[in-house]
Amino acid sequence: xxxxxxxxxxxxxxxxxxxxxxxxxxxxxxxxxxxxxxxxxxxxxxxxxxxxxxxxxxxxxxxxxxxxxxxxxxxxxxxxxxxxxxxxxxxxxxxxxxxxxxxxxxxxxxxxxxxxxxxxxxxxxxxxxxxxxxxxxxxxxxxxxxxxxxxxxxxxxxxxxxxxxxxxxxxx
Numbered sequence: 680x681x682x683x684x685x686x687x688x689x690x691x692x693x694x695x696x697x698x699x700x701x702x703x704x705x706x707x708x709x710x711x712x713x714x715x716x717x718x719x720x721x722x723x724x725x726x727x728x729x730x731x732x733x734x735x736x737x738x739x740x741x742x743x744x745x746x747x748x749x750x751x752x753x754x755x756x757x758x759x760x761x762x763x764x765x766x767x768x769x770x771x772x773x774x775x776x777x778x779x780x781x782x783x784x785x786x787x788x789x790x791x792x793x794x795x796x797x798x799x800x801x802x803x804x805x806x807x808x809x810x811x812x813x814x815x816x817x818x819x820x821x822x823x824x825x826x827x828x829x830x831x832x833x834x835x836x837x838x839x840x841x842x843x844x845x846x847x848x849x850x851x
Contacts, residue, residue, distance in 0.1 A: 693824060695741055699848055701732035702742075702774050703767040709743055710765050713750060722754065722761040729768040734848045737825045745821040745829070746776065748814035749841045753780035760837070774847045781838040785831055793831060794819040818843075 707726050717724050735742075746765075753763045760781035768775050785793060794815050815829075818841075822829045827845035834840045 693741075695738035695824060697736050697738055697825075699734055699850065700737050700739055700742065702735050702737075702776060702845070703728035703731045703733040705739065705742060706746060706765050706767050706776055709746055710750070713747075717750075717754065717763065720754070720761070722757070722763055725762075725764045727764070727766045733767050733769050733774050734850060735774050735825075735845045736848045737845065741821045741825065745818040745843065746778065748818040749778040749843075752814055752841070753778055753782060753839070756780065756782035756839070758783065762838075769847055772847050774845050776843040776845075778841045778843075779834055779838065781834070781836075784833060784837060784839055787833075794829070815841075 707728070710724060710726050714724050750763065750765075757763070757780050762779075762781045764777075764779040766775075766777040766779065768777070819829050822843050822845070825845060827843060829841060829843050832840040832842055
């Protein structure tokens with residue numbers, strides 16, 4: 680087992696070190712760890728949460744990796760208006776982690792395909808952006824493995840919203 684990440688590979692399957700996590704604290708700490716670099720690259724960075732704690736059951740390192748991939752995409756595909764907002768909210772039995780940008784957005788015809796390995800939406804828009812095309816596929820696999828889902832939504836006023844949805848975990 681790789682103790683650094685909490686993940687191990689057994690017959691091609693990942694196993695996760697699941698525990699109760701406060702998604703709001705995890706996302707805020709992660710964003711703060713990236714804030715200086717993002718601000719130095721011209722980004723306005725904001726975090727908000729409807730409450731704290733916002734509990735889920737998950738693997739801390741895996742969830743961080745999924746959210747980092749979304750932050751990386753937001754950074755890569757933002758050109759003129761450099762703004763990244765991370766919002767954690769509880770809606771009924773779900774915890775939503777929204778990573779919002781003001782980047783180039785995604786055409787509706789590509790909205791489902793972007794989570795497939797190596798898919799790049801539009802070469803004319805993405806040709807200057809370096810990357811393997813694996814970030815969203817990896818994030819989707821992690822979130823699905825943790826019992827949740829991830830989807831793309833167009834952001835009102837331009838840009839993208841990547842929304843992670845995970846089951847809320849009430850402490851009894």
